[in-house]
Every structure is written in structure tokens, then in C-alpha cells.
Amino acid sequence: MSGDTRIDQRFAALKDEGRAALVTFLTAGDPDYATSLEIVKGLPAAGADVIELGMPFTDPMADGPAIQASSLRALANGQNMIKTLQLVRDFRSGDDATPIVLMGYYNPIYIYGVERFLADAKAAGVDGLIVVDLPPEEDSELCIPALAAGLNFIRLATPTTDDHRLPTVLSNTSGFVYYVSVLGITGTKAPDIASVNQAVARIKRHTPLPVAVGFGVRAAEQAAGIAGGADGVVVGSALVNTILDSLDADAKPGPSTVSAVLDLVAQLAGGVRSVEKPAAE
Amino acid sequence: MNVNAPNSYRVGPDEHGRYGIHGGRFVAETLMPLILELEQAYKDAKADPAFQEEMDSFLEHYVGRPSPLYFAERLTEHLGGAKIYFKRDELNHTGAHKINNVMGQILLARRMGKTRIIAETGAGQHGVATATVCARFGLKCIVYMGDIDVExxxxxxxxxxxxxxEVIPVSSGSHTLKDALNEALRDWVANVEDTFYCIGTVAGPHPYPEMVRDFQCVIGDETKRQMLEREGRLPDSLVAAIGGGSNAMGLFHPFLDDTDVEIYGVEAAGSGVETGAHAASITGGRPGILHGNRTYLLMDDDGQITEAHSISAGLDYPGIGPEHAWLNDIGRVNYISATDQEALDAFELCCQLEGIIPALEPCHALAKVIELAPDKSSDHLMVMNMCGRGDKDIFAVAEHLGVEL
Structure with missing residues (x-):
């Protein structure tokens, strides 16, 4: 497989601790590079265990209005792939333990060049990739080369991924499985905890990988509910919306932008950490 | 000819939905089961004579097929070269070729037991065709349209x-056709059980490019038959306009293996490809991934999709169907482009000489007919696809002519 990445190490350590991971999603460069870097640097202390960074794209077809808007804010302020990798390097200079996953769509990677992207991402300190529009049917494009380059390739499983489909989705998946808890786009609906836990249990019957759950998680209580069954809780739109709410009339970051995001992360981390799980034997 | 020419140009796509490097299934996992289900359902329908019979019957009695192959005598005289024929797909019910494909997809949706149809539209022609056929079959219909296009x-x-x-104005992204497509995909992801996504062109994830092509091939099949009846031989050249490229693919595909037939696909050059304000994905774009397929796209150096520009809302899309991308790469079809101004000039000429008010989309093809025909001999048979009528465009044309309606 892809060896021991920071993702593998982090999930193993949390299993020993007996708790789930808080996985935070933010778009790289939202609302601008400097603010984004300051937020990302503050995430581990606020309680984030895994950092997902969105690579902005003009046409994020699986994302809801909040993340679409965050992508456009970042792009409007000059974010591009080179700067996203720079942001990872800048973060890594102060933190060599927290896993970083880049998440986005294939076209910006394809245009950057797959080989060049994998080499630069690995060198910058990226641990894993989530590329929304690359299903297993397109594994030869990026997934196989990414695994060979020592990066995790994290796949989304959804409520439409039945037991027949699941093995296909899980093949070549590494790091963790990202379970999309509701049908639909990011940030729209709240997940039903009982059915989420059922789905997580179903996935776990097929794989030893950790399962993180996302889509629609916005409050500490929900995060705690999901942390009971899953190995990780992903929060994205709620954080991105917090950035939006903190901007001034000219869409510039306000004095509270960084602290508002980190405060919410701390609350969510409190929710996740309130649930004790049986530690690994 | 191309030394690497395949035995047939009509066998694609391969089992991965690829046409050379183009095509594929670049969609979120949520959609994969649906796309695989659709692929199987389409395969079954294609093999079922009852499906084809039902389709043929509706095409004849509801759509009004076959459409005439019309000798454009006065235009031919005026240009003084090739003998020009129009394939009159603007005479179809709803006034464009779009309904050929919609009829096929809606009959398929019914077979699959889907009750809710979603579609994207730019100019509104595909939306109108979809709304029409949904009304005919009593199906719920939701059309996504950029709010700029709604206006x-x-x-x-x-x-x-x-x-x-129900027409839903889309205010995300650049507020036009590509964003309407994004929004339709988002709807589909959220409503997988009962919803069928009726894509309007030969693009999107496999099997859409193949399926839409097959439904539009009635244009080329009829043209072949009609030309053999009229002239006793095949045409020497074909010309059609390309946005996503469904009318062009419908005309071209049945002729791809008749390698003596020259084929021209005409993209929209807007204000001119060199100005950057255009919709010519092959002429001015590069291969990339959007809306489920790899194909030529308009984008910046960071892989961000840029906006297309054309006077014709139907061609105003930053991509092109993947099979066209492949036909370009192997050199079977010549992809050229016509500017807004050339299309407007062709519009006026067609009104005056032939008594046909053409849609702005085929005016791009006509503009290149005007350019190509005079250099051909008088026994050269040239067919242009008159894929839509121009009633919808009179406001845009009036504005450009400085006329207030």
C-alpha cells in the first residue's frame, strides 16, 4: 500500500486514545492567502485532527452554494494551484504532524500536470487526495499514480454505494473512507444520525480503513452523534459560512474572521471529544 | 488521408466511454450507479425493436420527420459554385433538432420508470423541447437556466x-449554460431515485455522448437516403454548426466512413478567436475535464474554466462533445469557426434569398458555406444542417442591426 502517511499515523493514534477525529475542510486561499494561512495554522491548536484544503475550481459540481462561493472568493483573490501548494509548505514549516488532504476537482490537477502535481504535492507535505470527479472507473488517471507516489487516495462512498458497488469504491482507497452522509451537495441537509451509523457499520464490514462522515455537519451536538459510530467527523460548509459571515461589505476579512472560524472548530472538537470509544486493544 | 485511420470511424466509444483520450465518466461517486444504470437501460432499449418502433412512430407523427432535404437554388446561384442543400431540421416540432434527442431520452426515462425530468438549457431550445415532450407524456419537468439567459x-x-x-434561474458561477449544467447535476445528485437527467447535447459522462449521438443520427441517415434519391449519389461535403455539437454529430456520423465526403464543423468565433471572446473550444481551447468528460475546453492556465462568448446563446458553451474532439484529433472532420458578424451577414442573406429565417446557430454553418461554396465546382453537392429556425433570435438580430422592436 502507500506506506505510513501522517493520515494513517493520526487515525491509529486516535484509535489508541479512544476518540474520533475532527476533519476540517476549508478552501485554500479563502478569503485571501494570508487569512487562509493564519486560519489553517491555528486549526491544530483549536482541535482539528486532519486538515482538508479545497483546491478552488470554477465549476465544483458536487458542492453547494457555500463551498462554491468560497472557491470563487479564493479565485477572485488570485488563488491557484501553485499558491495552494505554497500554503501547504508554509503550514508544514510549523507543523510536521497534522495530516493534510487536498480536495477538489480533476481539471486543475490535469492542467498542472499529473506527475508534476504529485511530486510537488508530496514535497510540500500533502498526505492525501480527494478528487470528487474521479470515480474508480477512472483510477488510471490519478489514483494509481498517487498511490505509487506515496499519497493516500481517499474515496467518497455515498448512500447510493450499495454492497455490490462498495468493493469497487474501496479498491485502491487508502487513508480513510469519506462517507457522504446525505444524498446531494455539500452543506444542504442535516444527516440522520441513526442511518449514518448504520451506513458506517456497513462500510466497516467491507474495510479495515477508518470511516469519516461528512456533508451537513454543522454543530457540536451533531458532531458528537456521528463521532459515536464513525472514526472521523468532517465539517466544511459550516466553517466556510463562518468565513463568509465575518467578511466586511467589500468581502475583505474582518477582525474576527480567524477567531470566529477557530472558535467554531474548538466547539466542534469539544463535541467530537465528548464521545469516548473503546480504545484499541 | 491519416495513416493511422481506424477501420471504421463509427465504432466508438470503447467500453470506458472513451473516444481516443476524450470522453470517459468523470463524475462524483453519487452519480456513478445512476450512470451505470442508464448505460444498461440504454443498451437494452437499443436492442429492443419495440423501443425503436415507438421512437419512429413519435418522430413521424409528433416531431414531423423526415425533415425535407431542400435544394437552396437561389443561394446556389448567388454563390456560383457548389450545389447547396439545406437539411430542414428547423421544420421539426419546436423548431430545432433538439427534439430528436429529447424524444429518445424521454421514451427511455419512461422505460426506466422515472417520473421527474431535469434538463439544462442555454438559449432555451433544449428546455422547450424537453418541456414539450414532458407535457406530452405527463411528466414533471424542471429546467435549469442561467439567470442571464432567463433574461x-x-x-x-x-x-x-x-x-x-418549472424554470429555475441559476445564479451560481457565471450565470449561464455551464452553470445551469452544474446545477442540474447537483439536482440529480440530490434526487437519484425518481429523476432522469435529459442532457441536451453530445457531451457529459458516458453514455450521454453516445446516446444523444444515436438519437440525432436520424438527421444524417435521412440525408443519406434523400440525397441518393435526389442525386443518385452521396454529397461531397457536409457543414454544420457546433456548440456542444449534437446537430453536427447527427448529420456527420452516418457519413464518417464515407471518407470521400468532406466534413466541416463550424464553431462560434464570437468577436474573433484572437480576441479571447469566443466559444471555439477546439480552435481556441485545450483538452481538460468538465461535466463528466474529457474534451476541448476554454480555460485559463490554472485549469479554471473561462466563459464562452457568442451572439448565439445555443453555441455559448466552453466545451464540445468528446467525439468531436476525437474526430478533430484524427483529422476526419475539419473544425473551423465563424464570427458573430459573419453569422449575422449569413442570417440576412438567407432571409433575403431563401425566405427562411434561420436560427443564429446554423448561421455559423451558413457563413462557412458562403465561404466554401464558390471555390467548388457546380457538380459539388454540399449539405448544410439548418438545425433551427430563427424566430427566437429576431430580438438579438434587431439589436445588432440597431432596430427597435
């Missing part, structure tokens, strides 16, 4: 509403 195409918005469709 530009008020008559078509009203038509869709009269036909019982």
Missing part, C-alpha cells in the same frame, strides 16, 4: 412555463 430568452422561458415546466 435574454424571455419568450422561451414563457413557452416552457406554458408547457408546464
Amino acid at each position: 435574454r430568452q424571455k419568450p422561451n422561458v414563457f413557452r416552457m412555463k406554458l408547457l408546464g415546466a
Whole structure:
């Protein structure tokens, strides 16, 4: 497989601790590079265990209005792939333990060049990739080369991924499985905890990988509910919306932008950490 | 000829939905089971004679096929070269070729037991066709349309509403066709059980490019038959306009293996490809991934999709169907482009000489007919696809002519 990445190490350590991971999603460069870097640097202390960074794209077809808007804010302020990798390097200079996953769509990677992207991402300190529009049917494009380059390739499983489909989705998946808890786009609906836990249990019957759950998680209580069954809780739109709410009339970051995001992360981390799980034997 | 020419140009796509490097299934996992289900359902329908019979019957009695192959005598005289024929797909019910494909997809949706139809539209022609066929079969219809296009195409918005469709203005991204497509995909992801996504062109994830092509091939099949009846031989050249490229693919595909037939696909050059304000994905773009397929796209150096520009809302899309991308790469089809101004000049000429008010989309093809025909001999048979009528465009044309309606 892809060896021991920071993702593998982090999930193993949390299993020993007996708790789930808080996985935070933010778009790289939202609302601008400097603010984004300051937020990302503050995430581990606020309680984030895994950092997902969105690579902005003009046409994020699986994302809801909040993340679409965050992508456009970042792009409007000059974010591009080179700067996203720079942001990872800048973060890594102060933190060599927290896993970083880049998440986005294939076209910006394809245009950057797959080989060049994998080499630069690995060198910058990226641990894993989530590329929304690359299903297993397109594994030869990026997934196989990414695994060979020592990066995790994290796949989304959804409520439409039945037991027949699941093995296909899980093949070549590494790091963790990202379970999309509701049908639909990011940030729209709240997940039903009982059915989420059922789905997580179903996935776990097929794989030893950790399962993180996302889509629609916005409050500490929900995060705690999901942390009971899953190995990780992903929060994205709620954080991105917090950035939006903190901007001034000219869409510039306000004095509270960084602290508002980190405060919410701390609350969510409190929710996740309130649930004790049986530690690994 | 190309030394690497395949035995047949008509066998694609491969089992991965690829045409050379183009095509594929670049969609979120949520959609994969649906796309695989659709692929199987389409395969089954294609093999079922009853499906083809039902399709043929509706094409004849509801759509009004076959459409005439018309000798454009006065235009031919005026240009003084090739003998020019129009394939009159603007005479179809709803006034464009779009309904050929919609009829096929809706009959398929019915077979699959889907009750809710979603579609994207730019100019509104595909939206009107979808709303029309949904009304005919009593199906719920939701059409996504960029809010800028909703404003530009008020008559078509009203038509869709009269036909019982819900038109949802899209205010995300650049507020036009590509964003309407994104929004339709988002709807589909959220409503996988009962919803069928009726894509309007030969693009999107496999099997859409193949399926839409097959439904549009009636254009080329008829043309072949009609030309053999009229002239006793095949045409020497074909010309069609390309946005996503469904009318062009429908005309071209049945002729791809008749390698003596020259084929021209005409993209929209807007203000001119060199100005950057255009919709010519092959001429001015590069291969990339958007909306489920790899194909030529308009984008910046960071892989961010840029906006297309054309006077014709139907060609105003930053991509092109993947099979066209492949036909370009292997050199079977010549992809050229016509500017807004050339299309407007062709529009006026066609009105005056032939008594046909053409849609702005085929005016791009006509503009290149005007350029190509004079250099051909008088026994050269040239067919242009008159894929839509121009009633919807009279406001845009009036504005460009400085006329107030």
C-alpha cells in the first residue's frame, strides 16, 4: 500500500486514545492567502485532527452554494494551484504532524500536470487526495499514480454505494473512507444520525480503513452523534459560512474572521471529544 | 488521408466511454450507479425493436420527420459554385433538432420508470423541447437556466412555463449554460431515485455522448437516403454548426466512413478567436475535464474554466462533445469557426434569398458555406444542417442591426 502517511499515523493514534477525529475542510486561499494561512495554522491548536484544503475550481459540481462561493472568493483573490501548494509548505514549516488532504476537482490537477502535481504535492507535505470527479472507473488517471507516489487516495462512498458497488469504491482507497452522509451537495441537509451509523457499520464490514462522515455537519451536538459510530467527523460548509459571515461589505476579512472560524472548530472538537470509544486493544 | 485511420470511424466509444483520450465518466461517486444504470437501460432499449418502433412512430407523427432535404437554388446561384442543400431540421416540432434527442431520452426515462425530468438549457431550445415532450407524456419537468439567459430568452422561458415546466434561474458561477449544467447535476445528485437527467447535447459522462449521438443520427441517415434519391449519389461535403455539437454529430456520423465526403464543423468565433471572446473550444481551447468528460475546453492556465462568448446563446458553451474532439484529433472532420458578424451577414442573406429565417446557430454553418461554396465546382453537392429556425433570435438580430422592436 502507500506506506505510513501522517493520515494513517493520526487515525491509529486516535484509535489508541479512544476518540474520533475532527476533519476540517476549508478552501485554500479563502478569503485571501494570508487569512487562509493564519486560519489553517491555528486549526491544530483549536482541535482539528486532519486538515482538508479545497483546491478552488470554477465549476465544483458536487458542492453547494457555500463551498462554491468560497472557491470563487479564493479565485477572485488570485488563488491557484501553485499558491495552494505554497500554503501547504508554509503550514508544514510549523507543523510536521497534522495530516493534510487536498480536495477538489480533476481539471486543475490535469492542467498542472499529473506527475508534476504529485511530486510537488508530496514535497510540500500533502498526505492525501480527494478528487470528487474521479470515480474508480477512472483510477488510471490519478489514483494509481498517487498511490505509487506515496499519497493516500481517499474515496467518497455515498448512500447510493450499495454492497455490490462498495468493493469497487474501496479498491485502491487508502487513508480513510469519506462517507457522504446525505444524498446531494455539500452543506444542504442535516444527516440522520441513526442511518449514518448504520451506513458506517456497513462500510466497516467491507474495510479495515477508518470511516469519516461528512456533508451537513454543522454543530457540536451533531458532531458528537456521528463521532459515536464513525472514526472521523468532517465539517466544511459550516466553517466556510463562518468565513463568509465575518467578511466586511467589500468581502475583505474582518477582525474576527480567524477567531470566529477557530472558535467554531474548538466547539466542534469539544463535541467530537465528548464521545469516548473503546480504545484499541 | 491519416495513416493511422481506424477501420471504421463509427465504432466508438470503447467500453470506458472513451473516444481516443476524450470522453470517459468523470463524475462524483453519487452519480456513478445512476450512470451505470442508464448505460444498461440504454443498451437494452437499443436492442429492443419495440423501443425503436415507438421512437419512429413519435418522430413521424409528433416531431414531423423526415425533415425535407431542400435544394437552396437561389443561394446556389448567388454563390456560383457548389450545389447547396439545406437539411430542414428547423421544420421539426419546436423548431430545432433538439427534439430528436429529447424524444429518445424521454421514451427511455419512461422505460426506466422515472417520473421527474431535469434538463439544462442555454438559449432555451433544449428546455422547450424537453418541456414539450414532458407535457406530452405527463411528466414533471424542471429546467435549469442561467439567470442571464432567463433574461435574454424571455419568450422561451414563457413557452416552457406554458408547457408546464418549472424554470429555475441559476445564479451560481457565471450565470449561464455551464452553470445551469452544474446545477442540474447537483439536482440529480440530490434526487437519484425518481429523476432522469435529459442532457441536451453530445457531451457529459458516458453514455450521454453516445446516446444523444444515436438519437440525432436520424438527421444524417435521412440525408443519406434523400440525397441518393435526389442525386443518385452521396454529397461531397457536409457543414454544420457546433456548440456542444449534437446537430453536427447527427448529420456527420452516418457519413464518417464515407471518407470521400468532406466534413466541416463550424464553431462560434464570437468577436474573433484572437480576441479571447469566443466559444471555439477546439480552435481556441485545450483538452481538460468538465461535466463528466474529457474534451476541448476554454480555460485559463490554472485549469479554471473561462466563459464562452457568442451572439448565439445555443453555441455559448466552453466545451464540445468528446467525439468531436476525437474526430478533430484524427483529422476526419475539419473544425473551423465563424464570427458573430459573419453569422449575422449569413442570417440576412438567407432571409433575403431563401425566405427562411434561420436560427443564429446554423448561421455559423451558413457563413462557412458562403465561404466554401464558390471555390467548388457546380457538380459539388454540399449539405448544410439548418438545425433551427430563427424566430427566437429576431430580438438579438434587431439589436445588432440597431432596430427597435
